Amino acid sequence: MKRPHPKKEIEAALLYAEANGWVVEPKKGNGHAWGRIYCPYNDSDCRCGEFCITSIWSTPRNAVNHANNLKRVVDNCTTRRKKTAR
Numbered sequence: 001m002k003r004p005h006p007k008k009e010i011e012a013a014l015l016y017a018e019a020n021g022w023v024v025e026p027k028k029g030n031g032h033a034w035g036r037i038y039c040p041y042n043d044s045d046c047r048c049g050e051f052c053i054t055s056i057w058s059t060p061r062n063a064v065n066h067a068n069n070l071k072r073v074v075d076n077c078t079t080r081r082k083k084t085a086r
């Protein structure tokens with residue numbers, strides 16, 4: 001079980017990512033990044049790695065915007081879009 005994110009909006013976005021197959025990996029220790037999310041598809045067409053790994057900030061300036069950005073990354077995954085379009 002992963003440790004929950006302190007911001008409820010971001011925790012909801014992380015649950016959304018996990019529901020879509022993304023791997024949520026909390027970072028050990030303290031720092032600016034709480035952890036990372038990793039794309040479930042190991043695909044060379046996946047935006048040259050731009051959206052394959054995304055950092056999760058521990059204390060973003062605006063938690064709602066950061067949560068929305070995390071959901072956008074999951075929704076805009078090129079490989080996911082191809083698979084759901086079939």
